[in-house]
Amino acid sequence: QARLVESGGGLVQPGGSLRLSCVAPDFSSDTVPIGWFRQVAGKKREGVVCAGERNIMTYYADSVMGRFTISRDRHNNAAYLYMNSLKPEDTGVYYCATDPRPTPACAPGEFQDWGQGTQVTVSS
Numbered sequence: 001q002a003r004l005v006e007s008g009g010g011l012v013q014p015g016g017s018l019r020l021s022c023v024a025p026d027f028s029s030d031t032v033p034i035g036w037f038r039q040v041a042g043k044k045r046e047g048v049v050c051a052g053e054r055n056i057m058t059y060y061a062d063s064v065m066g067r068f069t070i071s072r073d074r075h076n077n078a079a080y081l082y083m084n085s086l087k088p089e090d091t092g093v094y095y096c097a098t099d100p101r102p103t104p105a106c107a108p109g110e111f112q113d114w115g116q117g118t119q120v121t122v123s124s
Helices: none
Strands: 005-007 010-012 018-023 034-039 046-051 058-060 068-073 078-083 092-098 118-122
Touching: 005 092, 018 034, 018 092, 018 118, 034 068, 046 068, 078 092
Parallel strands: 010 118
Antiparallel strands: 005 018, 018 078, 034 046, 034 092, 046 058, 068 078, 092 118
């Protein structure tokens, strides 16, 4: 089972930027999928950005299209979520996830292995 560790969350003003990191041994390969999800208190966890093996298929939620970018860093066994032009509605706990299958759908139930989450708060 993969072990994933997120970092990089924090408090940022609207319009600001953050980079979230997720480190996992499996990320030394670009054949594993990476998913970034977020959850707001009282709401269901939702898929934000997901990339299948070798980034052949990448999904971005409409709400983050053009503002968020996913990337891989095989040398450091890491995946990143670059978040720009942040809005208060981006606030939530962000989780990274992976799965044994190469290209699962970008839905929480489709990913097997999860990190512990990192809090992102966008507020002035």
